[in-house]
Amino acid sequence: MQGDTPLTQNTHRSERPAFNKEVFDLQITLCSEGSRLTAFLSGELDQFSAERARDELDAALSDGRITRIEFDLGGVTFMDSSGIGVILGRYRRMMERGGSMSVMNAKGGVERLLRLSGVYTLCTERSSK
Amino acid sequence: MKNTLRTSFLSISRNEALARGIAAQFVMLSDPTVEELSDIRTAVSEAVTNAIVHGYGYSQGEVKLDLEAEEGLITVVVEDFGRGIEDVELARRPFFTSAPESERAGLGFAVMEAFMDSVEIISSPGKGTRIIMKKRLSPNA
Numbered sequence: 001m002q003g004d005t006p007l008t009q010n011t012h013r014s015e016r017p018a019f020n021k022e023v024f025d026l027q028i029t030l031c032s033e034g035s036r037l038t039a040f041l042s043g044e045l046d047q048f049s050a051e052r053a054r055d056e057l058d059a060a061l062s063d064g065r066i067t068r069i070e071f072d073l074g075g076v077t078f079m080d081s082s083g084i085g086v087i088l089g090r091y092r093r094m095m096e097r098g099g100s101m102s103v104m105n106a107k108g109g110v111e112r113l114l115r116l117s118g119v120y121t122l123c124t125e126r127s128s129k
Numbered sequence: 130m131k132n133t134l135r136t137s138f139l140s141i142s143r144n145e146a147l148a149r150g151i152a153a154q155f156v157m158l159s160d161p162t163v164e165e166l167s168d169i170r171t172a173v174s175e176a177v178t179n180a181i182v183h184g185y186g187y188s189q190g191e192v193k194l195d196l197e198a199e200e201g202l203i204t205v206v207v208e209d210f211g212r213g214i215e216d217v218e219l220a221r222r223p224f225f226t227s228a229p230e231s232e233r234a235g236l237g238f239a240v241m242e243a244f245m246d247s248v249e250i251i252s253s254p255g256k257g258t259r260i261i262m263k264k265r266l267s268p269n270a
Binding site: 044046047048054078079080081082084085086088089108109112113116117 | 146168181
């Protein structure tokens with residue numbers, strides 16, 4: 001149909017170069033179970049993505065029954081102090097309702113940033129699974 | 130061997146990732162450790178965020194990112210031509226923020242200082258801010 005031109009060539013022309021969304025864009029998955037909200041974050045958390053993180057987390061926290069927030073940062077590949085702002089802001093909301101927070105699974109630079117900012121000192125361990 | 134890279138971009142948040150990506154690619158040529166590379170990316174992100182959020186207050190302006198590598202010493206210069214900082218010593222203080230309403234942690238300069246060997250801030254109110262950061266990479270034995 002295409003003569004000498006292989007069909008795949010046309011397909012390639014309309015293909016987008018691989019901007020790896022899973023590595024660069026922030027992905028947020030929220031799971032609530034009773035009074036506990038777990039936020040699984042992956043990708044990059046900076047000032048650009050912090051606004052969406054804040055909006056999505058606050059929408060979930062509008063359920064006043066939630067008194068514990070758990071951040072699972074296992075998939076976060078980059079975070080700067082804008083991410084610390086997001087975590088501290090949600091911590092304040094939990095404190096306002098007498099709740100608690102934990103931050104888990106951070107690696108590398110994210111882990112060092114959390115230590116530096118003192119976020120871990122605000123966390124309480126999960127008493128039961 | 131000395132190497133330099135000079136870039137300039139608009140102060141939009143999306144460019145934070147671009148700026149730290151450019152810096153990372155440049156630093157990679159000097160064979161850093163994973164930790165050193167991560168430190169520099171984070172410091173660049175903080176400095177560029179400072180230019181966008183504080184320098185220009187989310188309005189549009191030019192941000193310059195100049196990189197230099199010489200004998201394992203990395204120098205990063207981030208410059209904006211925005212409102213400048215009234216009190217640099219106060220801005221350096223951890224948890225101080227001029228924008229508490231937008232939920233800033235006030236840790237930008239503290240993070241730059243923790244992750245780089247030196248951070249110099251030159252600012253004139255109404256003219257802009259220039260942040261000069263240096264980090265020496267450990268030699269690859």
